[in-house]
Amino acid sequence: MPGAAWRPIPVNHTRGGQQSVHGVVVHIMDGSYGGTDSWFRNPDAEASAHFGTSRAGALCQWVDTADRAWAQAGGNRTWLSVENEGRGGDTLTDAQLDRCAAVLAWAHTTHSVPLQIAGSPSGRGLGHHAMGGSAWGGHTSCPGPRVVAQLPEIVRRAQKLTGKPAPGKPAPYTPPTFPPGLGPNKAKPSARPLQRALKAAGYLPKSVQESDNYGPATQAAVARFHNAHPQYRAKGKPYDPAIGPHGWAHLFRLAHGR
Template sequence: MARMPGATWRPIPVNYSGGGISPRIVVVHIMEGTLTGTDSWFRQSRARASSHFGTGKNGALYQWVDTANRAWAQAAGNSFCISIENEGKGGDRLTDAQLDRNAEILAWAHRTHGIPLQRTNSTSGRGLGWHGMGGSAWGGHTSCPGPKIVAQLDEIVARARKITGSGGTPGGSGGTPPTGKAPTFPLPHRWAFGPKSGPNWQVSGFYSHRSDLRRWQQRMLDRGWVGIGNADGLYGPRTARVARQFQAEKGLGVDALIGRATWDAAWTAPVT
């Protein structure tokens, strides 16, 4: 079971699916109504809808569905999303109290499910997103939660980072995660994805497992290098750019590859 401490547990008997979820995105919604009204609606079979969490404008926080189960909030996204319904209507902004509750949920999801403290604009990404980004596959609610709330997502990430002590800001480097001994450097398997002469040898073939690169990317995000995008375990232009910038900042050899020195520096070098 995965229930969030501090949330009022309001389990619903219908409108969710047991199990079958691997969370990687926290999705922000707007209720088009009140917390009390939504609580009542989710208990009716005809609603065919639910959410994991709900916030009130005054800071109330409900949990309706255990995050080990699928809430019915994003259609095709239900198998990998944790949903937050927020009291209000289209055109509203989240109150300061709602921003805090959303940040607390994101921080808890980070600790409990490993969801990174970052924005994502893609349904294939990881982090904090919003309902409308899923388009027709997520029910076609492209106006949910509205542009004013979408503009507040960076603030939610920043508050979640503060809660967890990860440091950093959504706009760039400057976080203050603790430094210390780096995890054991994963030996590179340069032949993992094709012959040495292949066009992507230095890029795609540098790691034997995506989890190694994902770990380094997440560490860089925690340091504040949010320009890296998502910690997805894929080596793309953003990861290469951040690697170069980080290497230059720390006086390392600038080749954009995450070798032993660059790996270790992500944990041991002071944050500037």
């Protein structure tokens, strides 16, 4: 990628293993930029990423995008990866936001990755490690909720870099009021607005027919949303098919790219 320092690693990746590119996955290193570079060169690590950023704004590329980096388990074949210097609970620096936006803009130009938030492995665009749940290694704290909240800003900056759409601050967005009584196996109130939001955010396949009933497909999609955003999952429930007011609000913001 132009603008990224080429620092190829001889191990911990699969040559020619990258398939069609669905998007770019944001990670947090939970360590230093230099330390991560050294670790990816250690055969015992069995881990790597395509790109990396430092908190000061350096951008490097470890793995060619035609090759498969070992970054997010089941997502390695179809997603590019960018590791960001920092630890859990950090936010990305302004310089890191710019570098991640540059990677996304390049992926858009080179691989037709849409400039949007991808809320699940079935979506396309800008995603984050935790959204893949157990299939992506079960790293539910990577890159952390504070970085996830910055993803829309990365998309906005990538849009500015590509000139589409015209840059600007997103208009204020208020999600619809959470309807009391909405829950699994109910038909009133209608589950259709929830299903449309789940489709737009990438958690429910677009082929699923919408209905008033909050049935098994909707429940499974809500559980996938909770796996990607465990802060909205009911405490003590590893599988939560019911959406609550706070999860409802966040889901609708994701669905509208806010």
